Amino acid sequence: MTIDLRMAAAIIGAAETEELGVIPDKSALQLHADAAIRAIADAGIAKSEIDGVFTAGSPAQIAEYLQIEPTFVDGTAVGGCSFMLHVAHAAMALATGRCNVALITHGQSGRSRVGEGGRFGGAATLMGQFESPYGTWGPPSVFTIPFVQHMHRYGTTEAQLAAVAVAQRQWAERNPRAMMRDPITIDDVLKSRLICWPFHILECCLVTDGGGALIMTRSDRAKHAPKRPVYVMGMGESVEMSMISQMHDFASSGAFVRSSRDAFAMAGISHGEVDHVMIYDAFAHLPIFGMEDMGFLKRGEAGPWFADMRSAPGGDLPVNTNGGGLSYTHTGMYGMFAIQESVRQLRGEAAAQVDDVRVSVAHGVGGMFFAAGTLILTNDESA
Amino acid sequence: MPAHRPLPSGAVPRRPLPEPTPETQAYWDACQQHRLTLQRCLDCEGKPAYSYPRPFCPACLSRNVESFDASGRATLHTYIIAHRGAPGFEDKTPYVIAIVELEEGPRMMTNVVEVDPAPEHLPVGLQLEVTWEDHEQAERDGTTRRVSLPMFRPAAS
Numbered sequence: 274m275t276i277d278l279r280m281a282a283a284i285i286g287a288a289e290t291e292e293l294g295v296i297p298d299k300s301a302l303q304l305h306a307d308a309a310i311r312a313i314a315d316a317g318i319a320k321s322e323i324d325g326v327f328t329a330g331s332p333a334q335i336a337e338y339l340q341i342e343p344t345f346v347d348g349t350a351v352g353g354c355s356f357m358l359h360v361a362h363a364a365m366a367l368a369t370g371r372c373n374v375a376l377i378t379h380g381q382s383g384r385s386r387v388g389e390g391g392r393f394g395g396a397a398t399l400m401g402q403f404e405s406p407y408g409t410w411g412p413p414s415v416f417t418i419p420f421v422q423h424m425h426r427y428g429t430t431e432a433q434l435a436a437v438a439v440a441q442r443q444w445a446e447r448n449p450r451a452m453m454r455d456p457i458t459i460d461d462v463l464k465s466r467l468i469c470w471p472f473h474i475l476e477c478c479l480v481t482d483g484g485g486a487l488i489m490t491r492s493d494r495a496k497h498a499p500k501r502p503v504y505v506m507g508m509g510e511s512v513e514m515s516m517i518s519q520m521h522d523f524a525s526s527g528a529f530v531r532s533s534r535d536a537f538a539m540a541g542i543s544h545g546e547v548d549h550v551m552i553y554d555a556f557a558h559l560p561i562f563g564m565e566d567m568g569f570l571k572r573g574e575a576g577p578w579f580a581d582m583r584s585a586p587g588g589d590l591p592v593n594t595n596g597g598g599l600s601y602t603h604t605g606m607y608g609m610f611a612i613q614e615s616v617r618q619l620r621g622e623a624a625a626q627v628d629d630v631r632v633s634v635a636h637g638v639g640g641m642f643f644a645a646g647t648l649i650l651t652n653d654e655s656a
Numbered sequence: 657m658p659a660h661r662p663l664p665s666g667a668v669p670r671r672p673l674p675e676p677t678p679e680t681q682a683y684w685d686a687c688q689q690h691r692l693t694l695q696r697c698l699d700c701e702g703k704p705a706y707s708y709p710r711p712f713c714p715a716c717l718s719r720n721v722e723s724f725d726a727s728g729r730a731t732l733h734t735y736i737i738a739h740r741g742a743p744g745f746e747d748k749t750p751y752v753i754a755i756v757e758l759e760e761g762p763r764m765m766t767n768v769v770e771v772d773p774a775p776e777h778l779p780v781g782l783q784l785e786v787t788w789e790d791h792e793q794a795e796r797d798g799t800t801r802r803v804s805l806p807m808f809r810p811a812a813s
Binding site for chain 2: 414422466
């Protein structure tokens with residue numbers, strides 16, 4: 274027996290923490306709570322209605338802190354796309370009656386490191402044995418490694434990589450909540466501090482504090498919500514590896530391909546029906562990989578496509594309209610913020626609102642190309 | 657995740673060195689003898705090589721596998737040039753963190769050394785050969801730990 278999950282559940286509450294950026298006076302756990310309290314208000318529900326708790330790590334901690342007594346929990350933690358998976362898993366739990374109202378939370382003190390645990394494993398882990406001895410020091414020195422293979426295979430250039438950052442800054446200029454709002458040029462990007470060639474500081478994500486939360490329920494119940502429901506039309510998820518050296522094809526993410534393929538298959542739409550795209554951009558090459566791996570563009574087309582400013586304001590397919598991890602915010606697990614922007618665009622309440630958004634794709638990466646989650650969302654209840 | 661042990665005050669951050677597990681001990685022991693080893697499956701067609709070491713074939717899950725010495729020849733597959741250093745690498749910048757493709761097929765992370773770390777000297781496909789970097793590290797229990805890391809340099813043509 275299978276259950277049709279297409280359009281079965283909807284996001285009825287969505288909020289970020291009131292502040293974003295540098296928040297030294299709040300712990301990571303408090304950022305979860307701040308976002309949850311705001312999302313509960315946004316959904317117009319009582320806390321007592323929540324019976325499903327989803328977070329990347331410890332749902333028990335969230336349940337304790339907010340005094341919720343859930344009967345369904347999911348602590349799936351596969352990195353920054355965990356929240357895409359939580360939305361998908363919540364849709365399953367809601368559709369099968371395992372819970373009625375789901376709360377999904379994220380909070381991270383990525384910058385101020387208040388109440389944050391450790392991050393990387395020890396010397397006996399796979400990464401500790403086979404990668405750390407070579408002087409890797411976190412995502413900027415590891416996540417970036419595949420891109421030279423993409424340049425080699427498709428002729429993608431340093432200027433095209435820089436164009437991704439420029440296009441997203443144009444969206445951030447229109448968003449008062451974005452951390453980085455000054456206009457930049459490709460030349461500015463290429464002259465900014467070199468971190469790990471070919472990546473400059475302006476091609477690396479911000480490091481910030483913040484949080485976000487979502488409330489979901491079954492689509493039949495969503496009609497009564499105060500805000501316009503955002504329906505889950507398609508979902509997909511996958512993992513590929515736990516070390517960059519084990520990536521199968523350095524010019525393409527297998528997790529991206531599988532996750533997005535399944536999401537589009539469930540939604541039953543063509544790429545041409547998508548009005549708005551969010552692609553988790555920890556670094557500037559991720560939108561390039563994302564647009565190709567999800568099938569919006571053919572292999573090798575994404576570099577020139579971004580360089581032509583096709584994703585920027587006035588272009589033909591808006592991508593990362595909040596400014597993205599490069600210019601808006603990046604707490605460490607940014608996927609929650611990509612979903613929040615998709616919801617805002619579908620509700621018509623985004624800072625840089627795109628006209629007539631009916632279908633939005635929110636695509637997340639976890640770890641360093643280790644995992645992926647794709648959501649296809651719509652505000653059209655008859656979709 | 658294991659908690660990080662705090663360094664004694666004033667200590668220089670140590671370069672991270674691998675700590676073998678039972679499954680990888682033989683690989684690191686061979687490295688100490690400057691032998692780069694791979695494993696291959698004796699049940700899969702063509703006996704394909706794989707890396708990193710596992711006591712079973714990751715493709716078919718057969719335990720009928722053996723270790724063998726790699727040729728040490730490889731090509732440069734993809735890389736970055738780090739302009740900021742990890743702890744223990746502060747004085748090495750810029751340095752190359754690369755994925756190399758071994759002649760036998762598997763890929764691994766390594767550093768490309770004995771080369772000017774600039775893109776014009778590091779074309780994808782560059783022929784490389786293994787070289788070794790020997791490390792000694794004093795452990796807290798008073799013993800000395802010896803580890804040799806496989807590195808790659810442009811091949812002598």
